[in-house]
Amino acid sequence: MNQLSWIQSMLRPHLRSFTPYASARRSMSGGSIWLNANESPFGRAYQVATDDLNRYPDFQNQALNKAYADYAGVNPEQVVSHRGSDESIELLIRTFCEPGRDQILICPPTYGMYAISAAINHNETITVPLQKENWQLDLKGIEAALNDSANSVKVVFLCNPSNPLGNQLRQQDMEAVIAMCAGKALVVVDEAYIEFVDQPASTTMARYLDQYENVVVMRTLSKAFGLAGIRVGFTLANKSIVDALLPVLAPYPLPDVSVQIARQALRLDERLVTRQNTIEIVAEREALLTVLPTFSWVRTMVPSVTNFILIQVENAAALMQHCQAEGILLRNQSAQLGLSECVRITVGSPEENERLLEVLANYAPAA
Structure with a gap:
């Protein structure tokens, strides 16, 4: 028995053909504008102390x-x-x-x-x-x-x-x-x-x-x-x-x-910053919700209360490929039950969203 088959025989039976979750980082790499993981486009700097890193952390802080x-x-x-x-x-x-x-x-x-x-x-x-x-x-x-x-x-x-x-x-x-x-x-x-x-x-x-x-x-x-x-x-x-x-x-x-x-x-001061960032993301979301339906290749769109938008398009794979070639990563959700030809778009920063719309305006699915 070779090593691979031996390891397979040792696995719990229900895990021998197990398919892991395809996270955004696991399934896609590269790109310069990441709109595939519903992350915030706003980062902040924090200060950390390193004096006690030789000690284990609390079980529950x-x-x-x-x-x-x-x-x-x-x-x-x-x-x-x-x-x-x-x-x-x-x-x-x-x-x-x-x-x-x-x-x-x-x-x-x-x-x-x-x-x-x-x-x-x-x-x-x-x-x-x-x-x-x-x-x-x-x-x-x-x-x-x-x-x-x-x-x-x-x-x-x-x-x-x-x-x-x-x-x-x-x-x-x-x-x-x-x-x-x-x-x-x-x-x-x-x-x-x-x-x-x-x-x-x-x-x-x-x-x-x-x-x-x-x-x-x-x-x-x-x-x-x-x-x-x-x-x-x-x-x-x-x-x-x-x-x-x-x-x-x-x-x-x-x-x-x-x-x-x-x-x-x-802390209250940082929560206020988070709230302001959230307000900006929601405003950007509403702007995208207005523009996206104007593209002829968008079939339907789910009204969103989050930091992302799900659209159904004529050809999800082609749209993903077009955007990835321009450095923009989106998330293909077509494998989900009931979501044929659906793409999820994270709301980015104003600059990222502007670039996204430029790239989408130059997209035309193959006839």
């Missing part, structure tokens, strides 16, 4: 958790900090889903890491697609899946605002799902893009943590805060869920330098 609790309007005991939202997804599945038995439920098109993390943990993913006519939850379909005696759904993931669509789910629909799952499953609301909606405080499900015992909210500093590079995210949940997650969490989930920068970013 209490000052950081309190700062985020104050920002999110929850209690510090309802906050877990960790490596981005991706670690939250993995942590919730590993904590609550028995491998090979329990399932998660998702509503595609949606963020791909929910299903990937479930697959790694050997959990099946039940899919109840969004209703295509309005991209809202299929409540009857979700209820049927939850009540199916053949299923054992432990975690339901709802992405709001949606990635890759960019729209919002109806508040009453999410509350209906929470009620359906009471005593059965967690409802995890991924709010990575919450800062870009008109009224985040009245939109977030974090305000219901004390009302619904099965609600979990995922947050990140990667998007509006412009800190994708430090990989800091938060899980917000009631104390009983937090107490269940902490024993499963890695012993040192966040590097000390990441904690230092995150704490600085959550």
Whole structure:
């Protein structure tokens, strides 16, 4: 037996033909304008101390958790900090889903890491697609899946605002799902893009943590805060869920330098800068939403409340190739359920968006 076949035989069987998540950096490289990962175009400088880098960081930095609790309007005991939202997804599945038995439920098109993390943990993913006519939850379909005696759904993931669509789910629909799952499953609301909606405080499900015992909210500093590079995210949940997650969490989930920068970013003065940057991104988004439909090759466009826009075009691969040749990286979402010939465009800086529109104006799909 050669070395490759021996390693393959050692793998867990369900991982032998496993396809990993194709992240923006993993699937594309090069380019001078990156509009493929929903990152903020605005970077900032922070100061870090390096005197204690010979020591392990805190398991949970209490000052950081309190700062985020104050920002999110929850209690510090309802906050877990960790490596981005991706670690939250993995942590919730590993904590609550028995491998090979329990399932998660998702509503595609949606963020791909929910299903990937479930697959790694050997959990099946039940899919109840969004209703295509309005991209809202299929409540009857979700209820049927939850009540199916053949299923054992432990975690339901709802992405709001949606990635890759960019729209919002109806508040009453999410509350209906929470009620359906009471005593059965967690409802995890991924709010990575919450800062870009008109009224985040009245939109977030974090305000219901004390009302619904099965609600979990995922947050990140990667998007509006412009800190994708430090990989800091938060899980917000009631104390009983937090107490269940902490024993499963890695012993040192966040590097000390990441904690230092995150704490600085959550100061009031820095939050004001983030808010101003968000306002500028939203203004740029609205400008793009006005111009993009004027191109003859754009078929449809999903109204966005995020920092990206999803468009359906005549030939997604050709558009991607044209933009990449000009140094602009976009994200092809055509493999997602219901998103044939769809491209996602991150809202960049004014200069980046101006260049994007110049390149798009010179694009003509082949006849």
